[in-house]
Amino acid sequence: MIRRQFLKSAAGALAAFGLPLPALALTGPAATKLGAAQPFDFATLKGQARALASKAYAPRSTTLPPALAALNWDQYQSIRFRRDHALWGGGDGKFLAQFFHLGLFFKSPVRMYELAGGQAREIAYDPEMFDRARSGIQGKPLPADLGFAGFRLNTRKDPERDFAAFLGASYFRAVGVEGQYGQSARGLAIDTGTGHAEEFPDFVAYWLERPSADSDTVVVYGLLDSPSVAGAYRFAITPGEVLLMDIDCALYPRKSIERLGLGPCTSMYQTGENDRRMDWDWRPEIHDTDGLAMWTGSGEWIWRPLCNPEHLRFNMFSDENPRGFGLLQRDRNFDHYQDDGVFYDKRPCLWVEPKQGWGAGSVQLVEIPTLDETFDNIVAFWNPREKPQAGQELLYGYRLYWGAQPPAVPKLAHCVSTRTGLGGRIGFKRDYFSQRFAVDFAGGSLAQLAKRDAIVEPVIQIGKGKLETVSCRPLHEIDGYRVMFDAVPPGDSTEQIDLRLFLKNDSGALSETWLYQWSPPAKADRKVY
Numbered sequence: 001m002i003r004r005q006f007l008k009s010a011a012g013a014l015a016a017f018g019l020p021l022p023a024l025a026l027t028g029p030a031a032t033k034l035g036a037a038q039p040f041d042f043a044t045l046k047g048q049a050r051a052l053a054s055k056a057y058a059p060r061s062t063t064l065p066p067a068l069a070a071l072n073w074d075q076y077q078s079i080r081f082r083r084d085h086a087l088w089g090g091g092d093g094k095f096l097a098q099f100f101h102l103g104l105f106f107k108s109p110v111r112m113y114e115l116a117g118g119q120a121r122e123i124a125y126d127p128e129m130f131d132r133a134r135s136g137i138q139g140k141p142l143p144a145d146l147g148f149a150g151f152r153l154n155t156r157k158d159p160e161r162d163f164a165a166f167l168g169a170s171y172f173r174a175v176g177v178e179g180q181y182g183q184s185a186r187g188l189a190i191d192t193g194t195g196h197a198e199e200f201p202d203f204v205a206y207w208l209e210r211p212s213a214d215s216d217t218v219v220v221y222g223l224l225d226s227p228s229v230a231g232a233y234r235f236a237i238t239p240g241e242v243l244l245m246d247i248d249c250a251l252y253p254r255k256s257i258e259r260l261g262l263g264p265c266t267s268m269y270q271t272g273e274n275d276r277r278m279d280w281d282w283r284p285e286i287h288d289t290d291g292l293a294m295w296t297g298s299g300e301w302i303w304r305p306l307c308n309p310e311h312l313r314f315n316m317f318s319d320e321n322p323r324g325f326g327l328l329q330r331d332r333n334f335d336h337y338q339d340d341g342v343f344y345d346k347r348p349c350l351w352v353e354p355k356q357g358w359g360a361g362s363v364q365l366v367e368i369p370t371l372d373e374t375f376d377n378i379v380a381f382w383n384p385r386e387k388p389q390a391g392q393e394l395l396y397g398y399r400l401y402w403g404a405q406p407p408a409v410p411k412l413a414h415c416v417s418t419r420t421g422l423g424g425r426i427g428f429k430r431d432y433f434s435q436r437f438a439v440d441f442a443g444g445s446l447a448q449l450a451k452r453d454a455i456v457e458p459v460i461q462i463g464k465g466k467l468e469t470v471s472c473r474p475l476h477e478i479d480g481y482r483v484m485f486d487a488v489p490p491g492d493s494t495e496q497i498d499l500r501l502f503l504k505n506d507s508g509a510l511s512e513t514w515l516y517q518w519s520p521p522a523k524a525d526r527k528v529y
Contacts, residue, residue, distance in 0.1 A: 001164040030085045032114070040113070040120035043075050045221050045232040046250045050393070059173035062204065062299035067140040071148040076104040078134035083159050083521025085385060087114060093211045094156055095218050099123075100149040100167050101130050111205040115221070120207055123148075140336075140385075153218055155239065157477065163239040166422035169265070170199040170224055175348055176403025177241040182267070182288040182347030183327055185400060187224050187233060188251070189261025189381050193314045201226035203233075203358060214221040216240075227386070229253045242403030243348075246355075251394040260388050261381030263352035263362070265327045268376050269306040269367070273336075273515075274418040278308055278371065285337050288347045289327040292365050292380050295407070297321040301410040301512035303404060305418045306367065306378055310369035310478035313367040313501050316383075320360045324408050326351035327380050331406060332417065351406035352382070355397035362384040413444035420518075422529065423468070423486035430528040434468060434486040435518060441503055441511045442480030444509065449505070450474035450481060456503050456510060458483040459490070463498035465489045472503070 063069075079101045083089070087097035102109060112123040124147045132138045148166030154160075164174040170187030190199035209222040217238045224231035229251055236246040270286040270423040271279045273345075278346040287306065294302040297320045307313070327461045337344040361384040370377040388394055401407050423434030451454060458472040460483075475482040485496060503511040520526075 007463040012286075014179075017233060020377065026349065027224045030082075030128065032087055033084070033126055034114060035122035035124065035377060037121050039118060040115055041118060042221065042234050042248070045234075048223060048234040049250060050232040052225060053254050057225070057254060058226045060204065060277040062160055064102060064107050065146070067137045067142065071103045071135065072138070073104065075135045075137075076101075077089060077133075077266055078091040079103065079137075080131045082129055082131055085126070086154070086159070087123070088210060088262070091210070092213045093215065094213075095155045095211050096156055096159055097151055097208050098154065098162070098217075100165075101132075102146060102149045106149035106432075108202065108204075110150060110203060112148050112487065113205065114206040115207045115209040115219075137327050147163070152235065156312055163243060164237055164245075165208065166219075166220070166222075168205065170203050170222075173454060174239075174243045174245065174400075176243050178346040178348065178404060180346035180348065180426060182341050182344075183331065183350055184266045184376065185245075186261075186264040187222065187249070187384065188226075188229070188231065188262035188264060189259075189379065189429060190226065190228055190257060191259050192261050192264070192289065192379050193312070193364070194259050199226055199228055200230070221329070224249075224448060228257050228259070242401050242405070242407065243398040245402070247400065248397045249386065249395070251392075251396070253388040253390050253392055253394070255390050257388045259364075259379065259383055261379075261383060262358070262396055262401070263325075263354075264351045264379060264381035265352065266376045267306075267327045267350075267378040267380075268373055269308055269369055269378050270368070270373050272306070273331075273419050274305050274410040275307045276420075277310070281372075283338050285331070285344065285499050286358040287329075287341075287344060288376075289329045289349070289378065290331050291328055292325065292363070293328050293351075294319070294363050295323040295324045295410075297323060299323075299413065301414070302515060303415045304365065304515045305415075305520070309369055311369065313517065315367075315517070317363045317365070318360075320365060322354060322356040322361075322382065324351055324406070325354045325363045325380065325382070326401075327378065328406065330414075330465050332466055349404065349406050351401040351408065351519040353399040353401065353408070354382075355399060358382060358384065358396070386509065410512045411444065412509060413446045413480065415438050415442040415512065415514050416480065418443045418514070418516070422527075423488070425469070425511075426527070431526055432488065433520070433526040434488045435486065435520070436486050437499070437516070439483045439501060439514055440475060440476045440478060441483070444510060446481055446503075446510065447479035449510075450476055450479055455480050456505055459496075459502050459504055460485060461500040464493070464495065465497055470472050487518060489504075492520055492521050 053516040152162035152165040205223040209219040220235040222233040224241040267288040290391040366379040368377040419438040424430040470485040497515040501514040
């Protein structure tokens with residue numbers, strides 16, 4: 001419940017990342033007030049994190065000044081950063097940095113520094129940085145050292161639309177060329193889906209390195225802290241058609257951690273083609289992402305469609321040295337969503353690529369029931385098999401790719417849609433309940449096989465119950481194949497049924513592996529019509 005309460009509050013505020021700022025010119029940049037210079041590099045930050053972890057955790061203040069604490073949603077949203085105060089606004093580089101004001105759900109100040117020439121200077125809060133005229137706090141006294149809630153990054157060519165933003169706990173988001181925010185990433189996930197309170201580490205300070213005039217990359221450093229761990233992070237952020245974040249981190253546990261989540265992706269799935277449990281909305285589909293993709297250390301590609309389950313669902317996919325994983329929005333057809341406000345068809349995929357072997361562990365997926373799209377109810381991350389222990393130094397490197405397509409795609413055919421409905425033969429009386437699955441594959445060699453109407457064999461496994469009416473035939477509309485089958489649960493059981501499917505012919509496997517988990521409805525809810 002703690003996790004859901006946090007995400008319910010944060011999800012709405014994070015949606016503000018993509019809103020354009022008022023049309024303020026970048027003329028005559030105001031001087032940014034900076035503190036005294038101190039030497040800084042990544043080794044220095046690691047030392048800070050190690051020293052922090054050697055001390056007892058000190059919770060940050062969450063007490064806002066009364067004027068800020070009283071803000072409602074609309075008032076907070078009306079606070080706008082003045083672009084003429086943007087960091088690096090007076091330079092000749094390609095990038096700008098702008099800051100978020102404290103208030104509403106964002107109650108703890110995050111210290112901000114500019115880094116240039118190996119010297120770090122703290123950026124002082126200045127009320128003149130913000131247009132607060134419509135917020136209700138204009139003219140009200142605020143502490144001179146109030147601080148900031150987070151920051152966003154823009155290009156000088158497009159100061160309205162940010163391409164990355166860091167705001168709230170250790171959350172951050174980014175966009176590819178589509179310019180549409182969607183799912184979030186986090187610095188770290190701790191004890192997600194364990195059944196007890198999840199821990200949300202905070203980035204307590206950021207160092208923004210001034211890019212050179214010809215640099216296409218912005219480098220950001222972050223200091224992370226929580227009751228269980230302190231950490232040092234380096235982000236090298238390169239916007240483009242697919243935005244790349246090259247990340248190195250050093251973690252220093254204060255104590256043993258039951259479930260450590262690396263590269264956590266946080267998303268939302270309410271309803272879609274395969275799960276219409278919450279389909280009361282007029283839009284056909286509502287989700288940031290529609291599946292978890294995994295490229296295992298052995299080279300197997302796996303696709304697991306997402307669901308909005310009735311009860312919290314936890315999955316663990318064991319692996320060793322994974323090549324990559326991520327939450328993807330494969331369905332990019334506007335007609336399937338009909339949302340011209342938040343454009344779910346343009347939401348970015350997020351792909352996690354380890355830079356070196358991560359050893360033994362598992363990709364873990366947590367799906368939480370949600371009533372509507374304001375809950376981020378999907379989390380996926382890598383969990384090392386060995387539990388972190390106090391006093392260790394854990395070093396990890398990985399890349400995050402944000403965009404319409406991940407950089408790694410299966411050479412074999414991939415699943416393009418999963419649909420479900422009532423099983424049985426149309427026109428015949430149904431004597432028992434079954435669930436129909438229609439799974440479409442495209443890509444690889446399927447287009448050529450479909451042209452010849454070649455025989456392709458579906459290999460299907462069911463954990464319990466039985467399969468009926470299995471078929472596999474060319475689907476020329478997608479230059480691929482459609483597999484259909486009915487899953488018949490054993491008796492009145494509502495226990496989860498695991499399904500596994502891939503395509504093959506005489507030459508071997510033709511597709512990635514499709515995995516699914518289906519929970520049959522209770523006997524009283526089994527309408528056979």
